Amino acid sequence: MKDKKIKEWYYINNINTIDSPALVVYPDRVKENIRILLSMIDDPKRLRPHVKTHKTKEATSLMMKAGIKKFKCATIAEAEMLAMAGAPDVLLAYQPSEAKLQRFVSLIKHYPGTRFSCLVDNLVSATSIADDALANEIVIPVYVDLNVGMNRTGIAPGDKAIELYIQCAGLKGIKPVGLHAYDGHIRSKDFKQRTKECNEAFKPVEKMQKQLLKQGFMEPVIIAGGTPTFPIHAKRKNIECSPGTFIYWDKGYQTLCTEQHFLPAALVISRIISLPGETKLCLDLGHKSIAAENELTNRVYFLNAPELKFISQSEEHLVAEAAAGHTYKVGDVLYGLPIHICPTSALYERAITVQNNKASGEWKNIARDRKINI
Helix, strand or coil, X not given: CCCCCCCCCCCCCCHHHCCCCEEEECHHHHHHHHHHHHHCCCCHHHECCECCCCCCHHHHHHHHHCCCCEEEECCHHHHHHHHHCCCCEEEECCCCCHHHXXXXXXXXXXXXXXXXXEEECXXXXXXXXHHHHHHCCCXXXXXXXXXXXXXXXXXXXXHHHHHHHHHHHCCCXXXXXXXXXXXXXXXXXXXXXXXXXXXXXXXXXXXXXXXXXXXXXXXXXXXXXXXXXXXXXXXXXXXXXXXXXXXXXXXXXXXXXXXXXCCCCEEEEEEEEECCCCCEEEECCCCCCCCCCCCHHHCEEECCCCCCEEEEECCCCEEEECCCCCCCCCCCEEEEEECCHHHHHCCCCEEEEEECCEEEEEEECHHHCCCCCC
């Protein structure tokens, strides 16, 4: 393990005040990531960051101060968090139904200062949304969700999607304003290959936009991409881009997206709690503390202990193998860079902020809850 006297950027002088496991955030690095984001696009009006990574009013406020006014989210709680922060334009990147639709309508009525929109990919859902909106005397802007290869939601771009757009235009209570094309399946580490795949997936979306324009519609707004394809879509004209992980970054995208130079800005703090064998360490970083959807060796990277090999993990514990003759001891603090930060941050109710190598405050991850008020 590296000498604690070496003040790495992540080192926390008053670490003894932090119980572990814990999520820690470095605000100065968050601000730098926002600056880098803005430097990669011609106009901040074309940015619509996804807030699933941070789930906080504080990070939202930093982006708004930097000139970012549009946001994207996946849950009602995230949408409400954005409205509470004063965000003027919020896309719920989801097709709400039943109870979720009732909450969405309530949210729209409760926060009139925020323009809310949502997705649709079929006429039945679109009609349901329109009926509820009409009954509440509101009009909800909708984006037709296009399946460009992710194969989870959306309608394939083309004639049927155009027909759906036209049908939505005929419904009172909703107004089609654009197209949503999330290409999260495009993840080649080779940027040239990723660019090629992204451009191929985007062609039918662009074609559909032109067809709708010819049919007399106002030019549909296109919201496209996530983090891996952000640099590609950022070079297009008039396309709104929706990266999200940039705000905190993580080891997964640091490895995959080497062309993007965002800084790791959030870590998990863990401690060695037991030495069950001569070369075995037990840490307090279980499934409840780090995203565990990847296989065991690909969940966390310890910045000050990169050589550790993981053996097993359970709800509260992570067992690792160290080299023979190691000097680790019970109580040692390990600074972990998550492989996937988004679901990791959702495991914590708060993030402890670190400035000038000192824990100084906290950001509440209020949108990790399924419900805030509405």
